[in-house]
Amino acid sequence: MQQSIRNSFVNGLKNGFKVSAKLIKTIIPFYIAVDLLAHTELSFHLGVLFSPLMKPFGLSGKMAVAIISGYLVNLYAAIAALVPLNPTWQQITVVGLMTGISHNLVVEGAILHKTGVNAFFTVIFRVIVSIIAGLLLASFFRLTNG
Amino acid sequence: MDELLKHAVFGSLKLSLRLILIIVPLMVAYEFLENSKTFKKILDGLHFLLKPLGFSKQASISMLAGIFLGVTYGSGVLLAQSEKKVLSEMDAVLTAVYLSMCHAVIEDTLVFVAIGGNGFYILGTRIVIATVITFIFYRYLKVKLAKS
Numbered sequence: 001m002q003q004s005i006r007n008s009f010v011n012g013l014k015n016g017f018k019v020s021a022k023l024i025k026t027i028i029p030f031y032i033a034v035d036l037l038a039h040t041e042l043s044f045h046l047g048v049l050f051s052p053l054m055k056p057f058g059l060s061g062k063m064a065v066a067i068i069s070g071y072l073v074n075l076y077a078a079i080a081a082l083v084p085l086n087p088t089w090q091q092i093t094v095v096g097l098m099t100g101i102s103h104n105l106v107v108e109g110a111i112l113h114k115t116g117v118n119a120f121f122t123v124i125f126r127v128i129v130s131i132i133a134g135l136l137l138a139s140f141f142r143l144t145n146g
Numbered sequence: 147m148d149e150l151l152k153h154a155v156f157g158s159l160k161l162s163l164r165l166i167l168i169i170v171p172l173m174v175a176y177e178f179l180e181n182s183k184t185f186k187k188i189l190d191g192l193h194f195l196l197k198p199l200g201f202s203k204q205a206s207i208s209m210l211a212g213i214f215l216g217v218t219y220g221s222g223v224l225l226a227q228s229e230k231k232v233l234s235e236m237d238a239v240l241t242a243v244y245l246s247m248c249h250a251v252i253e254d255t256l257v258f259v260a261i262g263g264n265g266f267y268i269l270g271t272r273i274v275i276a277t278v279i280t281f282i283f284y285r286y287l288k289v290k291l292a293k294s
Contacts, residue, residue: 008181012174019173019253020166027165031158032151039150075254076165079261083161084154089262096258096268101247101275108246122246129247133275137267 023076030073030080034065038084057094058138060085070099071127072106090141094134102130161261168260172253199244199277200284205237212245236287243283248276 037043043062051061059067062085070078078099082092105123113119179185193206201209251269259265 004181005178008177009174012177013170015177016166016170016173019169020162023165023169024162027162028155028158031161032154035154035157036150075257079165079257080158080161083261084157087262089264092258092261092263093267096255096263097271100251100254100258100268100272122242126246129275129279133271136275137271 026074026076027080030069030077031084034081035084037065038062056138057098057134058141059091059094063087063091063095066095067098070095070103071130072104074104075099078103090138090145094138094141097137098130098134101133102126164260165257168256169253172256176252199280200236200240200288202234202237205241208241209244212241212249213251236284236291239287240280240284244276244280247279248272 046065047061049061050064054061054064054067063082066078066082066085069081075096078095082095087095105126109119109123113122189207189210192210193201193203196206196209251272255265255269258268
């Protein structure tokens with residue numbers, strides 16, 4: 001009994017540090033890149049470009065970078081790209097929902113493909129579901145707050 | 147420029163530290179849950195919940211792993227079971243559909259809570275949407291199977 005508690009504790013710590021190593025590798029470069037980018041002309045133009053697309057989700061144009069980072073890489077990339085932009089709690093929640101449903105599409109698409117499901121289909125499917133979910137939650141926030 | 151870079155580096159380190167402080171205790175908690183009798187009870191509870199969606203008991207085992215631990219791990223269990231032929235084709239498709247939308251939910255939600263999001267809305271919306279869409283798939287597959 002004592003032994004199994006110790007094993008659980010040690011294994012849990014090991015897994016925790018493994019995930020931490022992964023997240024540091026993603027967070028540090030993404031955060032620095034987005035924080036530096038946020039102070040440039042380019043970021044302003046990107047924001048203007050994506051603003052109409054992001055508006056239905058209650059997000060600013062620049063936050064498109066967070067959504068795209070999450071879709072292609074992982075949640076930590078989305079978080080690293082979002083935090084420097086000073087998001088509201090509603091914006092964090094919408095990005096969390098959308099990238100939670102649809103993230104790391106390249107790698108996970110390949111894994112799901114092995115279970116016998118068409119990879120292309122799952123990628124399109126997840127992106128569409130995440131967009132629907134994001135629109136629903138953002139509309140809900142607009143209704144309750146506005 | 148120097149000031150900006152310092153700000154960016156410092157911010158990235160602060161964010162990493164905040165997430166690590168959440169994730170390490172969480173992983174320890176997972177490990178205890180996985181090795182406990184409670185895990186079996188949760189499994190029975192899930193089976194009851196997933197039955198209306200067309201899942202068999204075997205499928206709900208891989209579902210549970212997937213919902214908590216992520217699609218990488220969950221599908222590992224799924225693959226192992228499909229090799230043992232305990233999952234029907236319908237189970238495999240429904241599990242893949244549900245898990246593609248709803249996996250590693252505890253970790254995913256908590257990391258966004260750590261930066262100030264509302265976990266109730268993230269988790270609630272995700273589970274409701276995944277459940278509704280899986281149900282639609284289940285009905286569709288049932289009709290298709292009945293015809294063939």
